[in-house]
Amino acid sequence: MIKLIVKRALLPFALMFALWIITWHLSGLMEYQAHASLWFIPAGLSFAAFIMFRWLAALPIFIAALVTTFGLNFSSNESLELVGAITKAAPFALVHVVVYGIGGMACRFFIGHFNHLQIVQKILTFLLSAFITTLVATFLSIATLNATEMLSESANSAIWLPWWIGDLAGVYILTPVFLLLFARIWPDAKRDSRLFAFRYDKSPKRAWPPFIFKLGVLLSLTTMHLMLDVWLENPEFAYFIFFLCIPQMWIVFTESIPRQCVSLSVLAIFITLSFQILDMNSSAITYQFALCVISANAYFGMAVPSLVTTNNYLLKRSNTDGLTQIANRQHFAEQAKQLLRDRRNYPMSLVLFDLDKFKAINDNFGHAAGDQALVTTAKIVQQSLREDDLFARYGGDEFILLLAKENLQGATNIVERIKQELAEAKNDDSQFTIQGSFGIVEIAPDESLKLAIERADKQLLKQKTYART
Numbered sequence: 463m464i465k466l467i468v469k470r471a472l473l474p475f476a477l478m479f480a481l482w483i484i485t486w487h488l489s490g491l492m493e494y495q496a497h498a499s500l501w502f503i504p505a506g507l508s509f510a511a512f513i514m515f516r517w518l519a520a521l522p523i524f525i526a527a528l529v530t531t532f533g534l535n536f537s538s539n540e541s542l543e544l545v546g547a548i549t550k551a552a553p554f555a556l557v558h559v560v561v562y563g564i565g566g567m568a569c570r571f572f573i574g575h576f577n578h579l580q581i582v583q584k585i586l587t588f589l590l591s592a593f594i595t596t597l598v599a600t601f602l603s604i605a606t607l608n609a610t611e612m613l614s615e616s617a618n619s620a621i622w623l624p625w626w627i628g629d630l631a632g633v634y635i636l637t638p639v640f641l642l643l644f645a646r647i648w649p650d651a652k653r654d655s656r657l658f659a660f661r662y663d664k665s666p667k668r669a670w671p672p673f674i675f676k677l678g679v680l681l682s683l684t685t686m687h688l689m690l691d692v693w694l695e696n697p698e699f700a701y702f703i704f705f706l707c708i709p710q711m712w713i714v715f716t717e718s719i720p721r722q723c724v725s726l727s728v729l730a731i732f733i734t735l736s737f738q739i740l741d742m743n744s745s746a747i748t749y750q751f752a753l754c755v756i757s758a759n760a761y762f763g764m765a766v767p768s769l770v771t772t773n774n775y776l777l778k779r780s781n782t783d784g785l786t787q788i789a790n791r792q793h794f795a796e797q798a799k800q801l802l803r804d805r806r807n808y809p810m811s812l813v814l815f816d817l818d819k820f821k822a823i824n825d826n827f828g829h830a831a832g833d834q835a836l837v838t839t840a841k842i843v844q845q846s847l848r849e850d851d852l853f854a855r856y857g858g859d860e861f862i863l864l865l866a867k868e869n870l871q872g873a874t875n876i877v878e879r880i881k882q883e884l885a886e887a888k889n890d891d892s893q894f895t896i897q898g899s900f901g902i903v904e905i906a907p908d909e910s911l912k913l914a915i916e917r918a919d920k921q922l923l924k925q926k927t928y929a930r931t
């Protein structure tokens with residue numbers, strides 16, 4: 463029990479508190495005017511913490527916000543006594559916790575209502591809830607600072623926009639990163655972060671060098687842009703930063719989700735550092751908006767590879783027979799028609815076959831044994847085929863084969879081999895053998911698939927009649 467409390471409550475508590483204090487100081491370094499950082503990191507942390515740990519995150523974040531605001535008051539106003547400083551800091555910390563708490567948990571609640579395929583809806587929910595949360599938090603925080611005389615009302619109109627956009631950039635860029643981080647540290651809580659769209663799609667393992675190269679391209683273009691911006695001294699040039707959407711989308715479409723998040727964070731850190739070094743404060747708001755737009759765009763982009771994966775999965779399912787895992791009749795027809803269209807001057811044969819007395823296998827040994835016989839048949843036939851050949855379950859206990867580059871004699875030889883292997887196949891209890899009747903035809907030049915199947919079916923019927931008698 464104690465171990466569980468430490469693991470589930472105290473560790474997240476301590477980490478949240480420490481991270482909040484550290485990131486608050488880091489954001490202070492990015493401040494380009496009072497109360498406005500290029501992007502405010504603790505906002506992203508708070509939002510992620512409330513999504514992941516719900517109300518459990520409230521206390522550490524409240525204390526961290528209290529300590530930092532208190533420290534700020536105390537250091538800027540030496541005459542202020544302790545109680546006064548706390549009284550001034552507490553409302554501000556409370557506003558932060560309540561607004562981010564409600565926003566983060568509402569985001570988690572709504573995201574939980576979408577299934578894993580509704581990734582676009584999940585992302586929209588995240589973007590919208592972050593937008594509203596940061597806006598409300600900005601106005602209420604400014605009002606609190608006004609009320610506690612930490613900010614003069616005359617400064618409000620100049621401050622609210624950079625404050626809000628800085629907070630929004632912090633949430634858009636870093637909430638997914640913190641969620642991924644928390645999910646790594648607390649695998650138990652991973653389930654919660656999976657509610658979040660970005661955990662849904664398992665990306666395949668990818669090599670590091672191409673990612674480093676793409677990141678290099680992104681950062682080189684950013685450097686070029688920033689240098690030109692400083693050199694040209696034209697404030698409108700800053701808008702070119704929005705073109706960074708393109709290399710960022712390249713990373714989004716080709717790299718795993720954690721790497722996409724990392725590249726966004728690296729881009730934001732890089733812009734911030736360059737900003738300080740090159741002293742570019744005049745166009746800060748443009749860059750803040752750019753960070754928000756690039757990251758929001760990237761999250762929407764994340765849905766594309768995920769939807770492609772889902773699409774491929776559904777396509778495979780719609781083409782495959784569920785039991786035997788070979789092609790189904792419809793997929794066979796599509797592929798066979800294509801093969802016949804592309805046919806050159808080589809022979810082609812069609813084989814339609816049906817298992818003998820299959821109903822008796824079902825009746826005497828059960829449906830599971832019947833299923834197994836179908837699976838075994840599919841496996842055996844597949845092993846006898848070449849890459850160009852087509853094979854499908856035609857329905858029930860019937861299968862169809864299109865043998866590319868085989869004339870009637872060649873097809874007959876293949877069928878003999880299959881018959882032999884089927885007869886030798888061991889079913890579970892060796893209680894029955896698998897036998898089939900085969901209709902074999904060589905497809906005449908210009909003959910349609912339909913006609914060839916009709917001829918093969920007639921051959922099959924003949925064989926059946928022969929087998930029965």
Ligand SMILES: Nc1nc2c(ncn2[C@@H]2O[C@H](COP(=O)(O)OP(=O)(O)OP(=O)(O)O)[C@@H](O)[C@H]2O)c(=O)[nH]1
Binds near residue numbers: 818819857858
């Ligand atoms: N176990 C199992 N049985 C199936 C499946 N699909 C169809 N069947 C059964 O396969 C049987 C096919 O019957 P038929 O082709 O009429 O009969 P048969 O016993 O093979 O007779 P002949 O073809 O004349 O030798 C039916 O009893 C179906 O219920 C399946 O996916 N699994």
